[in-house]
Amino acid sequence: MKRLQYMSVRLLQGLAALLVIATANFLLVRAAPGDPVSIMAGEAGASDAQFVSQLRQQFGLDQPLPTQLANYIGHILRLDLGYSYRQQQPVTDLILDRLPATLLLTGTAFALSLALGITLGALASRNAGRWVDSAVTVVALVFYATPLYWLAMMAVLLFTVQLDLLPAFGLFTVGADLTGVDRVLDISRHLVLPAGTLGLFYMAVYARMTRASMLEVAQMDFVKTARAKGLAPGRIQSHHVLRNALLPVVTLAGIQAGGMIGGAVLTETVFAWPGIGRLMFDALLQRDYNLLLGCFLFTAAMAVLFNLITDLVYTLVDPRIDLG
Amino acid sequence: MKRRNLLQAGSAALGLSIAGVPLHSLAQARKGVVNVLVQPEPPGLMMGIVQNGPTQLIAGNIYEGLLRYNDKLEPQPQLATSWTVSPDSKTYVFKLKRNVKWHDGKPFTADDVVFSCDVFLRKTHARFRASLVHVESVKALDPLTVEFKLKQPFGPFMGIFENGTMPMVPRHVYEGTDFLNNPANATPIGTGPLKFKEWVKGSYIHLVANENYHQAGVVNVESVYFHVIPDAAARAAAFESGKVDIAPGGTVEYFDVDRLAKLPGAAVTTKGWEFFSPHSWLWLNHRAAPMNNVKFRQAVWTAIDREAIAKIAWYGFAKPATGPFNSHIAFASDNVAKYPRDVDKAKKLLAESGYKGEKLRLLPLPYGESWQRQAEIVRQNLAQAGIKIEMVATDVAGWNQRCNEWDFDLAFTYVYQYGDPALGVGRNYTSENIAKGSPYNNVAGYVNPKVDQLFAAGAREGDPGKRRAIYLEAQKILVDEVPVAWLHEINFPTLYRSRIQSIVSSGIGLNDSLGRVKLA
Numbered sequence: 001m002k003r004l005q006y007m008s009v010r011l012l013q014g015l016a017a018l019l020v021i022a023t024a025n026f027l028l029v030r031a032a033p034g035d036p037v038s039i040m041a042g043e044a045g046a047s048d049a050q051f052v053s054q055l056r057q058q059f060g061l062d063q064p065l066p067t068q069l070a071n072y073i074g075h076i077l078r079l080d081l082g083y084s085y086r087q088q089q090p091v092t093d094l095i096l097d098r099l100p101a102t103l104l105l106t107g108t109a110f111a112l113s114l115a116l117g118i119t120l121g122a123l124a125s126r127n128a129g130r131w132v133d134s135a136v137t138v139v140a141l142v143f144y145a146t147p148l149y150w151l152a153m154m155a156v157l158l159f160t161v162q163l164d165l166l167p168a169f170g171l172f173t174v175g176a177d178l179t180g181v182d183r184v185l186d187i188s189r190h191l192v193l194p195a196g197t198l199g200l201f202y203m204a205v206y207a208r209m210t211r212a213s214m215l216e217v218a219q220m221d222f223v224k225t226a227r228a229k230g231l232a233p234g235r236i237q238s239h240h241v242l243r244n245a246l247l248p249v250v251t252l253a254g255i256q257a258g259g260m261i262g263g264a265v266l267t268e269t270v271f272a273w274p275g276i277g278r279l280m281f282d283a284l285l286q287r288d289y290n291l292l293l294g295c296f297l298f299t300a301a302m303a304v305l306f307n308l309i310t311d312l313v314y315t316l317v318d319p320r321i322d323l324g
Numbered sequence: 325m326k327r328r329n330l331l332q333a334g335s336a337a338l339g340l341s342i343a344g345v346p347l348h349s350l351a352q353a354r355k356g357v358v359n360v361l362v363q364p365e366p367p368g369l370m371m372g373i374v375q376n377g378p379t380q381l382i383a384g385n386i387y388e389g390l391l392r393y394n395d396k397l398e399p400q401p402q403l404a405t406s407w408t409v410s411p412d413s414k415t416y417v418f419k420l421k422r423n424v425k426w427h428d429g430k431p432f433t434a435d436d437v438v439f440s441c442d443v444f445l446r447k448t449h450a451r452f453r454a455s456l457v458h459v460e461s462v463k464a465l466d467p468l469t470v471e472f473k474l475k476q477p478f479g480p481f482m483g484i485f486e487n488g489t490m491p492m493v494p495r496h497v498y499e500g501t502d503f504l505n506n507p508a509n510a511t512p513i514g515t516g517p518l519k520f521k522e523w524v525k526g527s528y529i530h531l532v533a534n535e536n537y538h539q540a541g542v543v544n545v546e547s548v549y550f551h552v553i554p555d556a557a558a559r560a561a562a563f564e565s566g567k568v569d570i571a572p573g574g575t576v577e578y579f580d581v582d583r584l585a586k587l588p589g590a591a592v593t594t595k596g597w598e599f600f601s602p603h604s605w606l607w608l609n610h611r612a613a614p615m616n617n618v619k620f621r622q623a624v625w626t627a628i629d630r631e632a633i634a635k636i637a638w639y640g641f642a643k644p645a646t647g648p649f650n651s652h653i654a655f656a657s658d659n660v661a662k663y664p665r666d667v668d669k670a671k672k673l674l675a676e677s678g679y680k681g682e683k684l685r686l687l688p689l690p691y692g693e694s695w696q697r698q699a700e701i702v703r704q705n706l707a708q709a710g711i712k713i714e715m716v717a718t719d720v721a722g723w724n725q726r727c728n729e730w731d732f733d734l735a736f737t738y739v740y741q742y743g744d745p746a747l748g749v750g751r752n753y754t755s756e757n758i759a760k761g762s763p764y765n766n767v768a769g770y771v772n773p774k775v776d777q778l779f780a781a782g783a784r785e786g787d788p789g790k791r792r793a794i795y796l797e798a799q800k801i802l803v804d805e806v807p808v809a810w811l812h813e814i815n816f817p818t819l820y821r822s823r824i825q826s827i828v829s830s831g832i833g834l835n836d837s838l839g840r841v842k843l844a
Contacts, residue, residue, distance in 0.1 A: 034721025038761075040367070042724040043376035045740055046451035046751075047762045058504060086367045087525070088509065098526060153557055161565045169562055174528050174549050175357055272553040274526030282364070282554070287721045 007308065014304040018297065022076055025296045026069055029289055036086055036287045037061060059085045072293070081294035086286055091294035095276060101171055102275035104187075105194055105267070106260040112199035114253060117206025122242060124207065125214035136207060144204035152197045152270040159193060166192050169272040194271040198264055202256055206249055213245035220244075246317055254310025262299035356546035356843065358824065359568040360834075361559055361575040362529070365552045369520065369529070370509040371491040372440070373448045380488045381572060382529055382550055384835030386427075387514035389487035390418055390437065390470075393831040395598045397654070397743045399482055400830075403432065403492060403515065404470075413477035413786030420468040424538040426494050427513045427520070434464035439495035441472075448503055455484045455747070458783075477786035480654075480744035486599060487516075487836055489742070517543045517839025527552060533839070544842045556692065560584060563819060570824065572834050573597065573816025578639040578694045581817050591822040594641060594815035596833020601650035601748070602816065604642075604738035606702065606809040609730060610769040615684075619677035621806040624734075625663050627670035627709035628702055634812055637697040642812040647803045648749055650741050650813050654788075655795040660803040670709035683712045687726055687735035690719050698811075699736060727763035738814060739764055743831070745795050750779035753807060770807035 037055040041047035056062045060071075075082055081091040124136040143151075160168035167173065172186050217223065218241050226236050256263075265277035276295060283292040314321045366378035371387045390404040404418040424432040442462045445452045458478040463471045474481065484490055492515060497508045512520050515538065518531040529550040533543045551568055553559045560580040562568045564587065573596075576584065585592040608615040608624065615621065630644035649656035688699035703713045713734070718726065726732050741748030751757045754776045757765040778798040785791045818834065820827050823844040829837045 032721065033718070034723075034725040038724040038728050039721050040374075040376075041450075041728075041761070042720070042763050043367075044450060045375060045377075046454070046764055048450045048453060049759065049761060050453070051450040052761050054504070088368060088505075089525075094525070153561075156558065156561050161561050164565065167567075168565070169551070169553055169558065169567055170527055174359075174551065175530075175547060269555045270558050272527075272551070272555070272558060274524075278526065278554060285719060285721065286367075 003312075007312075010308050010311075014301075014308065017304060018300055019073070019076075021300045022073065022293070022297055023069070025293055026072055029287070029292055030065075032287065034287050035061060036289060039286050040086065055085075076297065081297065082290035084283075084288055084291040084294075086288045087291070091291050094279065094291060095294060095298055098274055098276045098279050099261075101273060102261055102264065102268075102277065104191065105198065105273055105275060106264050108191060108195040109198035109202065109264075110253075110256060110260060112195060113202035113206055113256075114249075116199070117203040118210050118242075118246075118249065120203070121207040121210025122214060122237065124211040125218070126237060128211075128215060133211075136211070140204040140207040142204075143200045144208070148197065148201055148266050149270065151200070152194075152267055155193050155197050156270065166190075168193055171274055194267050194273050198267045205252060209249050209252055210245065213248050214241050217241045217245045243317070247314065250310065250313055250317055254306055254313070257310070258303040258306035259299075260306075261302045262295065356544075358545050358548045358570065358838065358841065358843070360548060360550050360570040360838065361562065361568050361572060362550040362552060363559065363575045364554070365526070368509060369512045369523070370493075371488065371512070371514075372444055372493045373504060373509065375449065375451065375488065377574070380832075380835045382531070383491075383512055383514075384487055384516075384832065385518040385531060385548070385837075385839045386512050386516045386520055387487050387491040387493070388516045388836070389485045389490050389492065390420075391482075391485035392836065393483070393486055393599055393743070395595060395828075395831050397483065397598060397652070397831050399485065403437075404485070407482075409482075413481075414474045416472045416474075416481065417465070418470045418472075420470065421538055422468065424515055425536050426496075426515055427534060428494075428497075429536075430494065430496055432492070432494075432515050433467045434470045435467070436492055436495045437470045438462050438464050439499060440493045441490065444493050444498055444503060445490065449489075452484070452489055454751070455481075455489070476784050478746075479783055479785050479788075479791050480746045483654075483742070483744050483747065486832060488832065516836070518545075518548060521547075537839075542840050545839070548838055556580075563590075569821045570827070570834070570838075571819040573818050574691075576819060577692060578637070578641060578817075581641070581819060582639050584819055585817075589822055590819060592817045592819050593828060594817050596818060596828035596830070596835075596837070597814075597816055598652045599743050599831035600740040601652040601743065602738050602814040603645060603648075603650045603741055604736070604811045604814055605645070606811060607727070607732070607735040607737055607768050608808055609733055609735075609767075610771075610807070611730060612733065614677055614679045614682075615733060617677045617679075618805055619673045620679055621809065622663070623670045623673035623677060623679075623709060624706065624711065625806050625809040626666050626673060627711065628705045628809060628811065629665045630811055631665070633698055633701050637694050637701060638812065638814070641815045641817050643815065645810040645812050647799050647810060648753065648808075649745060649795070649799055652743070652813075653741050653748065654744050655782075655792045657792075657796050657799055659796065660799050663803075663806075665705075667708050674710055679711070681710075681712060683714045684733040685716050686713045687716050687718060687723060687732045689736040689738070690723055695736065702736075724763055727767050728761050730760065730767065730769065735767075736811075737763065737767075745798075746779070746783040750783065753802060754779050768807050770805075772801065772805065772807075775801055 036059055037052060040055055041052055084091050084094060087094060120136050124133045127133050156168040159166045167190050171190055178186050223240055226240050262277050262280055264275060265281050268275040268278040280295040283295060362378050362381060364378060368374040369379060369383045371379060371383040388403050390402060391399040392402040394400055403421055403424060405421050407416060407418045409416055420434060426432055446456055458474050459472060460475045461473045465471050494513050497513060498506060517534050517537045519534045521532045522530040531548045533546055537543050553562055556577050560576050563571045563584055584590055608621055610616045634642040634644055646658045647660050686703060689695045706713050727735055751765050753766060753770055755771045758769055759765055775798055778794050782791050782794040825842040825844060827841055829840050
């Protein structure tokens with residue numbers, strides 16, 4: 001009951017935050033020079049007053065700003081994200097179209113980075129001070145410090161151009177028309193490089209966090225007690241130390257998860273992965289207001305949601321934590 | 325043996341496959357399939373409504389115009405087989421080809437031509453409207469004959485039938501509908517050698533061969549895929565790794581073009597841009613000092629090292645411009661004053677102009693790395709002559725906005741000249757074309773009544789000899805007054821696999837040649 005009450009309060013707070021975010025974004029995108037009409041007129045290579053006024057009317061830009069804002073908020077409250085005049089499709093369709101690809105990429109990278117990061121961090125902390133620890137720390141530092149764009153391009157150069165081992169562009173092999181298991185395998189092959197490069201950065205973060213956290217927890221009294229009781233060292237590490245050390249990792253994971261939807265722009269751009277990050281970036285360059293605002297709102301909603309989920313996960317990991 | 329070849333040979337021998345597709349055939353291109361880069365992804369494929377570059381690259385193979393143009397811009401029959409011009413140059417009669425079918429099987433007739441010109445394009449196509457003002461009437465004399473009557477002779481009239489200026493659209497799909505919002509815009513129907521198959525947004529566009537194309541033996545490809553790869557370096561890697569076969573001009577940075585053209589099996593051509601004749605220059609905003617002073621403008625043009633820019637920024641794929649006319653268009657002449665680079669002369673002109681050393685804002689064209697480099701070189705050149713420049717940071721939308729609203733001192737641009745001064749040059753120098761809202765009209769704000777008069781006379785004149793004299797005079801005046809500092813004729817290089825033949829078969833290049841390529 002208490003949990004339900006807590007969740008309802010948090011959800012209402014989240015909705016209020018989203019409304020403020022939507023309004024602020026609406027005003028913010030119009031602050032940038034240029035608008036979708038001038039872009040389309042510029043791309044056409046020629047334009048006249050009739051062309052421009054036709055487009056303005058079609059895009060709804062000929063109305064005064066407060067009217068446009070009121071219309072927009074009204075649509076948001078009805079869960080209607082609007083229409084992208086440039087792409088001639090409803091914004092919701094465009095976002096949902098790209099959502100599976102993004103979730104696949106960031107979800108895989110997330111799982112990979114978490115699994116690998118925690119494992120390496122635990123390994124390093126167990127062997128603290130020895131060469132295994134140094135190796136893990138150096139590897140983590142390298143992947144943390146290396147710019148993601150460079151890492152991605154190097155991966156493409158090595159694995160696709162030089163070695164021809166893995167495909168680097170897109171979601172699947174265009175024109176092969178594969179179905180079933182073959183399609184799954186094809187997509188998996190295309191997923192290796194993008195998910196790998198994206199995952200390696202966060203792996204570094206989790207590895208360092210886990211190592212530091214575990215080292216700290218290993219000093220605590222209850223660990224000494226467990227050792228005194230005669231429990232196996234392995235069991236102490238996995239059941240006592242790791243579980244208690246995971247809280248900071250959960251925090252970081254929650255932040256990463258919240259940023260999952262829109263945060264992979266660089267990776268999606270280099271690997272031509274048809275995700276939402278790229279959709280947002282293109283919408284920004286084209287000043288496609290409705291699409292851009294729709295993406296912003298969607299990613300903000302995801303961030304709010306994952307914030308809530310992270311707080312709930314805390315209680316699962318550590319029953320001592322009290323909600324509210 | 326290269327790793328790639330080893331893998332191929334090994335996998336072929338072992339009958340290995342990945343994802344069910346035999347490895348060795350994945351590695352080489354499949355027969356009859358051509359992969360092309362497109363950048364950026366077009367907003368739409370209905371060529372009557374959307375006229376930007378990527379749309380024309382793709383939809384130019386779906387839609388056709390009445391005529392096609394070769395690399396000398398001479399009209400060739402396409403949907404029209406022959407034409408006659410009346411002695412007073414005011415009546416043009418076109419005979420249409422028999423048995424042409426739209427992609428949905430319906431017949432193409434003169435009624436489609438009348439509808440396209442008089443109703444559809446009149447509403448949607450800004451550039452065509454500028455030519456349409458000269459037309460008094462369009463009539464279908466019979467199902468295979470169309471008559472255009474002009475108000476007065478219009479010199480470039482035979483040059484406006486290209487499929488980007490006047491695409492034929494199906495009347496039976498669009499008549500009586502809201503053109504801009506017709507759902508058929510998502511599945512374009514034309515008469516061209518390729519048909520629309522599929523568009524996976526963000527990934528690729530798929531066109532297939534039109535088996536019922538009205539010219540036999542022309543369509544030799546099965547499928548053409550246009551891949552959307554948003555990063556420039558990734559596009560170069562895609563060509564290098566064999567994922568794409570054709571990189572149209574502008575999709576790969578110039579420093580990569582040089583390198584990729586040297587790969588085995590790769591080739592490069594600069595043909596296919598004769599109709600568009602891209603011309604680049606530096607706008608000078610005449611509404612503010614010192615740009616309104618002719619000596620200052622002459623100083624700017626004299627200070628810029630066009631040869632060095634062509635070599636360094638464009639890797640040789642550009643030719644320094646001598647004036648307002650691109651050398652490919654009709655009536656271009658280099659019998660005009662020359663302004664070779666001369667820093668001392670520039671300094672002298674600058675002193676005479678009364679320039680007081682104020683900082684001027686330079687708006688670069690943010691289309692890619694090569695344009696940025698050009699901007700940097702120009703800034704250095706101008707600094708050497710004593711002109712202080714401040715670069716404005718901008719993206720494409722910002723550049724559009726600032727040009728539209730005249731919010732700049734100096735700004736880079738390039739435009740297409742469409743083969744004729746009346747179609748693509750006059751709009752930049754005549755006073756009637758001064759209007760906010762477009763980056764392609766007389767953005768500089770240059771006013772010279774004599775120039776206005778010359779361009780008006782040239783458009784109305786039917787006789788080529790008289791037009792040549794008129795435009796020569798106009799070019800001489802413009803080169804003396806330097807309303808803008810002309811930079812280069814850009815020769816966009818198209819990278820392709822050398823096994824693809826006839827890659828460019830017209831003056832608009834890939835835009836209507838992709839359906840006609842032959843794969844060796």
